Amino acid sequence: MIDDITAQLRAGRQVLEALERELADRIASFAKLLADSLAGGRKLLVMGNGGSAADAQHFAAEIVGRFKLERRGLPAVALTTDTSILTAIGNDYGFDAIFRRQVEALADEGDVVVGISTSGNSRNVQEALLLARERGCRTVGLLGRTGGSIRDIVELDLTVPSADTPRIQEGHIAIIHIVCDLVEKRLFP
Numbered sequence: 001m002i003d004d005i006t007a008q009l010r011a012g013r014q015v016l017e018a019l020e021r022e023l024a025d026r027i028a029s030f031a032k033l034l035a036d037s038l039a040g041g042r043k044l045l046v047m048g049n050g051g052s053a054a055d056a057q058h059f060a061a062e063i064v065g066r067f068k069l070e071r072r073g074l075p076a077v078a079l080t081t082d083t084s085i086l087t088a089i090g091n092d093y094g095f096d097a098i099f100r101r102q103v104e105a106l107a108d109e110g111d112v113v114v115g116i117s118t119s120g121n122s123r124n125v126q127e128a129l130l131l132a133r134e135r136g137c138r139t140v141g142l143l144g145r146t147g148g149s150i151r152d153i154v155e156l157d158l159t160v161p162s163a164d165t166p167r168i169q170e171g172h173i174a175i176i177h178i179v180c181d182l183v184e185k186r187l188f189p
């Protein structure tokens with residue numbers, strides 16, 4: 001067991017080192033884009049499946065509540081939380097529509113719409129980002145592996161260089177925390 005634990009922790013460390021080497025500029029771009037949009041009165045919409053649904057909720061909670069600074073709440077909605085909405089859309093239009101329909105209902109031009117997908121191929125996230133782009137939203141993908149089909153849809157992709165889903169998710173949550181920190185510092189210096 002200890003060998004397994006050591007190997008997994010080492011793999012996690014290697015992913016974080018790769019983020020530092022390869023994605024620092026994109027993390028900064030994401031933070032600027034989000035801070036500027038929130039400063040302009042826009043909001044964050046964020047979505048994902050499974051572990052990434054939890055990450056979406058975590059992200060929205062840091063923005064609406066607070067990360068580290070005492071400051072006013074900022075607008076963010078995780079599209080993963082309302083079981084009545086999710087079951088109604090899923091039941092009536094299909095699972096692939098659960099996020100797209102909420103983007104249709106909630107997204108305004110200039111809002112930041114973030115899709116989190118370790119494969120980059122989840123159809124429900126992909127469809128929502130396509131509509132968000134059509135709507136004139138700023139679209140961001142927190143992705144993994146090759147970035148999948150979502151990589152070609154979004155304005156900015158942050159593709160964690162790993163093929164292992166949990167390691168990719170660890171990269172995503174590291175990115176989310178760094179972005180929350182940078183956004184707070186930029187908006188509330």
Ligand SMILES: O=C(CO)[C@@H](O)[C@H](O)[C@H](O)[C@H](O)COP(=O)(O)O
Binds near residue numbers: 049050051052118
């Ligand atoms: O958390 C995990 C695995 O670590 C799972 O719940 C995982 O998020 C689910 O299988 C998702 O459906 C995977 O979707 P995606 O990341 O490929 O978009």
Ligand SMILES: [Zn+2]
Binds near residue numbers: 051166169
């Ligand atoms: Zn997981």
